[in-house]
Amino acid sequence: xxxxxxxxxxxxxxxxxxxxxxxxxxxxxxxxxxxxxxxxxxxxxxxxxxxxxxxxxxxxxxxxxxxxxxxxxxxxxxxxxxxxxxxxxxxxxxxxxxxxxxxxxxxxxxxxxxxxxxxxxxxxxxxxxxxxxxxxxx
Amino acid sequence: xxxxxxxxxxxxxxxxxxxxxxxxxxxxxxxxxxxxxxxxxxxxxxxxxxxxxxxxxxxxxxxxxxxxxxxxxxxxxxxxxxxxxxxxxxxxxxxxxxxxxxxxxxxxxxxxxxxxxxxxxxxxxxxxxxxxxxxxxx
DNA sequence: TCTTGACTTAGACAACGTCTAATGTAGGAT
DNA sequence: ATCCTACATTAGACGTTGTCTAAGTCAAGA
Numbered sequence: 356x357x358x359x360x361x362x363x364x365x366x367x368x369x370x371x372x373x374x375x376x377x378x379x380x381x382x383x384x385x386x387x388x389x390x391x392x393x394x395x396x397x398x399x400x401x402x403x404x405x406x407x408x409x410x411x412x413x414x415x416x417x418x419x420x421x422x423x424x425x426x427x428x429x430x431x432x433x434x435x436x437x438x439x440x441x442x443x444x445x446x447x448x449x450x451x452x453x454x455x456x457x458x459x460x461x462x463x464x465x466x467x468x469x470x471x472x473x474x475x476x477x478x479x480x481x482x483x484x485x486x487x488x489x490x491x492x493x
Numbered sequence: 494x495x496x497x498x499x500x501x502x503x504x505x506x507x508x509x510x511x512x513x514x515x516x517x518x519x520x521x522x523x524x525x526x527x528x529x530x531x532x533x534x535x536x537x538x539x540x541x542x543x544x545x546x547x548x549x550x551x552x553x554x555x556x557x558x559x560x561x562x563x564x565x566x567x568x569x570x571x572x573x574x575x576x577x578x579x580x581x582x583x584x585x586x587x588x589x590x591x592x593x594x595x596x597x598x599x600x601x602x603x604x605x606x607x608x609x610x611x612x613x614x615x616x617x618x619x620x621x622x623x624x625x626x627x628x629x630x631x
Numbered sequence: 632t633c634t635t636g637a638c639t640t641a642g643a644c645a646a647c648g649t650c651t652a653a654t655g656t657a658g659g660a661t
Numbered sequence: 662a663t664c665c666t667a668c669a670t671t672a673g674a675c676g677t678t679g680t681c682t683a684a685g686t687c688a689a690g691a
Contacts, residue, residue, distance in 0.1 A: 458603035465596035
């Protein structure tokens with residue numbers, strides 16, 4: 356993730372302390388935080404950071420393709436730092452935790468042309484739902 | 494859909510004019526409306542219907558399994574009257590319209606056991622994204 | 632027809648996200 | 662090293678979507 360800052364500077368980004376902190380929060384483990392969680396964790400490192408800046412920075416990172424926006428339910432979007440490798444999501448129906456998974460095969464192949472209704476299909480998202488080990492025993 | 498009202502009465506529902514109108518709006522073509530769109534169309538038939546009632550009725554129909562809630566983006570949820578047949582969704586990235594599609598093959602088969610992390614996987618949702626004919630020319 | 636508990640209503644409230652105008656600052660120019 | 666300025670940040674208003682509450686209404690059984 357340290358080279359993320361390099362990449363961003365290469366694209367003309369100003370490296371402000373706020374952007375550095377947001378990048379640092381997204382780095383590390385692979386939990387997918389909501390924007391508010393990112394803001395809360397960023398504020399531990401830089402108390403005066405504003406919500407607007409976190410939203411702005413997340414939006415910019417998404418359009419640069421550095422992170423992915425995931426909305427598996429109707430609630431707050433979550434941000435997935437693992438944007439450089441194609442993957443899908445396995446979501447616990449009970450507690451909402453998300454794991455990245457890598458299904459095999461061509462996901463687009465299942466949709467025949469006569470089922471595409473003239474759409475230019477560009478992407479496929481698959482969400483597997485079930486109970487995680489913790490929730491299935493409890 | 495007329496038998497929907499019968500089924501609901503069988504489950505102890507009071508058949509109010511508001512619920513009748515919401516069911517009527519959901520019937521017919523297979524577009525997936527947002528709650529606000531359902532409210533607007535219901536209000537054409539019954540002008541004094543309130544937003545709260547529409548939300549309540551939609552929620553009740555969802556928990557009864559009569560319709561499906563679809564949230565393909567972070568925006569408003571849409572309601573799919575075609576809840577009794579398994580299907581997936583094709584979404585326009587531009588305007589958000591949704592079509593029901595029926596991909597071939599076993600969608601669960603793509604996820605090998607070592608990628609399930611001990612989850613009891615119960616369901617798969619697939620969202621195909623692309624531009625609809627209207628948006629790709631405009 | 633009466634009664635009652637379920638239903639509906641208006642509008643306040645909550646969660647999530649966006650926008651604006653004023654202020655601050657990174658980093659190139661001097 | 663300092664200055665300049667365009668870009669970034671901020672607080673808070675605002676927008677959208679959805680939920681909740683208290684008071685009034687009504688479907689349907691007695």
